[in-house]
Amino acid sequence: MVATAIVPQAAATGTSTPDVYRGGRFEPNDFVIAAEDSGGDGLILPLAALRTALEHDGPGNRRLGLLFSPADRLEDALPLLDRVAVLAIDFPKYADGRGFSHAARFVRAGFTGEIRAVGDVLIDEIPLMRRVGFTAFEVRNATTRRYLSEGRDPSPGLHYQPGAVPEPPAGTRPWLRRRAT
Template structure:
């Protein structure tokens, strides 16, 4: 069972992580690594159980582009807080592949990376670190309020002065008004 943080709420979910030796029933919810998924994508997407895709750093998610709308979500792996390739993968899914579904961060990210991942298109987080869970439950959100690149989609922001490439969060306005 995994704790998922999405839209300010916590839910518990159970997914089986598939590998080449995994034998599961057709109605089991599976999280499938990209390489295994591509071996027989039609079989994974035609099951009665839900299928989600796990993308590791260095994987070419573009190879699964025609199947993205048939997936429950796409999990983007952050194997280390120092490995930023997950941010690029999330942004590629949203901006280049026009993926509209749930992008879930999984792995060893830290709390400071949660708002940055949101800016790149991540919409849910599988919490594996107890300190991240504790901080999010306490309402901590370590947002940086000034940025040098625009955010994707639902995040509202405004240009910073006369520099259209510089951005600032609407949260920054509330702080300045206090």
């Protein structure tokens, strides 16, 4: 099967990222975006290509993921979510915040798999991405990679408003929430 793919902005630069930041450390990347496909275990496809692959028993026994672009519609992706292991939400540029809303909506719709930020992911956005449901980050920015490698995660420990993911209350003030550790 030949799939045409929307290439995230960072992927278009030709730089490859062999690992993903999740759980406080960099781990081997077990999924690749279709445009960078090297025949690994998992394959992330854009919405139209994923729909076609699932209809035609696509890539054999490979695990599948969905590359959700800013202009994609949530309603089109919902029927496919139970058949994907990873939801990769594209950030084509740092100023495009639609991915934050998409992640929160997928969490509210009941998606419990990995939600991965791909594209232009910067260090100051990671705390906010976690609050709306992102669990993994494909980081290509050199400064962000260095900060995370050095353990310099800027995520605050206390929040005044609830996020999309559950947070336990802190102390006697129910409106003050503590980040889950």
